[in-house]
Amino acid sequence: PPSSLLPPPVRPGAPSPPPAPPPDNASRVEPPEAPEQPATPGTDGWGLASGGGGARDSWPRTPLAPSDMIAAQNALREREAQESSTPEEDLAGRRAANASGERGGVVSTPDYGEKKLPQALIIGVKKGGTRALLEAIRVHPDVRAVGVEPHFFDRNYEKGLEWYRNVMPKTLDGQITMEKTPSYFVTNEAPKRIHSMAKDIKLIVVVRNPITRAISDYTQTLSKKPEIPTFEVLAFKNRTLGLIDASWSAIRIGIYALHLENWLQYFPLSQILFVSGERLIVDPAGEMAKVQDFLGLKRVVTEKHFYFNKTKGFPCLRKPEDSSAPRCLGKSKGRTHPRIDPDVIHRLRKFYKPFNVMFYQMTGQDFQWEQEEGDK
Numbered sequence: 471p472p473s474s475l476l477p478p479p480v481r482p483g484a485p486s487p488p489p490a491p492p493p494d495n496a497s498r499v500e501p502p503e504a505p506e507q508p509a510t511p512g513t514d515g516w517g518l519a520s521g522g523g524g525a526r527d528s529w530p531r532t533p534l535a536p537s538d539m540i541a542a543q544n545a546l547r548e549r550e551a552q553e554s555s556t557p558e559e560d561l562a563g564r565r566a567a568n569a570s571g572e573r574g575g576v577v578s579t580p581d582y583g584e585k586k587l588p589q590a591l592i593i594g595v596k597k598g599g600t601r602a603l604l605e606a607i608r609v610h611p612d613v614r615a616v617g618v619e620p621h622f623f624d625r626n627y628e629k630g631l632e633w634y635r636n637v638m639p640k641t642l643d644g645q646i647t648m649e650k651t652p653s654y655f656v657t658n659e660a661p662k663r664i665h666s667m668a669k670d671i672k673l674i675v676v677v678r679n680p681i682t683r684a685i686s687d688y689t690q691t692l693s694k695k696p697e698i699p700t701f702e703v704l705a706f707k708n709r710t711l712g713l714i715d716a717s718w719s720a721i722r723i724g725i726y727a728l729h730l731e732n733w734l735q736y737f738p739l740s741q742i743l744f745v746s747g748e749r750l751i752v753d754p755a756g757e758m759a760k761v762q763d764f765l766g767l768k769r770v771v772t773e774k775h776f777y778f779n780k781t782k783g784f785p786c787l788r789k790p791e792d793s794s795a796p797r798c799l800g801k802s803k804g805r806t807h808p809r810i811d812p813d814v815i816h817r818l819r820k821f822y823k824p825f826n827v828m829f830y831q832m833t834g835q836d837f838q839w840e841q842e843e844g845d846k
């Protein structure tokens with residue numbers, strides 16, 4: 471199997487506990503609740519939440535790398551751990567949406583009901599399109615989702631299930647509670663922990679061409695830390711020999727077959743939905759139909775909820791007539807990727823191909839990444 475081609479993953483040390491997230495602060499619907507689990511004093515509580523899959527949660531580099539590389543990589547990792555994928559950063563026009571007390575075209579339910587543990591999770595992948603998916607599915611009146619990433623099963627697990635439940639929005643009978651934390655997909659302990667909470671939970675993974683995903687991941691880091699080495703430098707253990715550094719998290723996260731193997735020890739394939747990150751952009755309604763079917767929901771989110779915003783280059787959620795606020799994701803999505811040396815792309819294609827093929831076999835879905843240019 472492809473995993474035998476890889477160096478064994480190095481287990482990271484226990485991460486330091488991050489600040490506690492506030493309750494559903496992304497609910498665009500209801501008036502804010504009094505925080506039962508306030509953010510740690512002196513921190514912003516949320517701004518430091520990872521965009522998911524940062525190296526801290528997964529795969530530090532091997533000690534074989536030269537020391538200067540390790541220093542650069544450590545710096546990188548620290549920065550990745552500080553990446554944010556909060557709705558504040560991701561969503562344009564959220565305040566306006568809040569002010570109008572409206573929720574993606576669906577009139578909100580007031581703050582009734584009770585907080586429940588999630589019945590469905592978006593577990594990955596980082597930079598796959600997870601924010602777009604969450605924002606689209608929460609338009610559905612039978613879905614309530616926490617907008618921020620709770621990172622319960624990777625960083626906050628010791629806080630316990632009651633803490634986790636408190637992070638969730640209140641739901642009415644029949645509504646599904648959801649959250650997204652893209653780093654779960656690459657967290658070794660996550661499947662076991664999630665299984666012990668709810669073995670019938672539904673899991674959603676948004677996957678994207680691993681090469682594009684890696685470049686997107688790198689671009690995010692670069693935007694915060696312009697002095698990091700080039701993608702080409704970080705991608706190789708030995709460029710002359712063409713040896714890809716599979717321990718760099720940007721590369722490692724894209725070895726989907728490897729991570730999936732871990733999930734399949736605990737969950738049947740039928741409990742996992744794989745959403746194409748590429749199709750989520752070109753046919754959001756089509757992908758949302760699959761998501762709603764998988765969740766056992768009526769197909770409420772359809773073509774009429776989306777329009778293609780040419781300026782952004784992405785689909786955005788349509789607003790109801792009485793509101794002018796845009797519902798496109800913010801500027802942290804759709805950053806311009808740096809141009810990567812075509813030889814490096816070529817080498818990465820060769821590297822990922824066996825893993826991609828294995829992933830297609832495991833899932834029974836062909837995501838057609840071999841047909842793509844590489845970085846799109």
Ligand SMILES: Nc1ncnc2c1ncn2[C@@H]1O[C@H](COP(=O)(O)OS(=O)(=O)O)[C@@H](OP(=O)(O)O)[C@H]1O
Nearest residue numbers: 521555596597598599600601602686784803804805
């Ligand atoms: N509708 C819409 N609007 C904007 N962006 C969209 C959309 N659908 C998918 N995408 C793609 O989502 C990519 C970011 O993925 P994530 O939201 O999973 O990132 S994160 O892990 O939460 O940081 C982001 O990656 P980059 O383009 O590389 O920034 C987008 O390509």
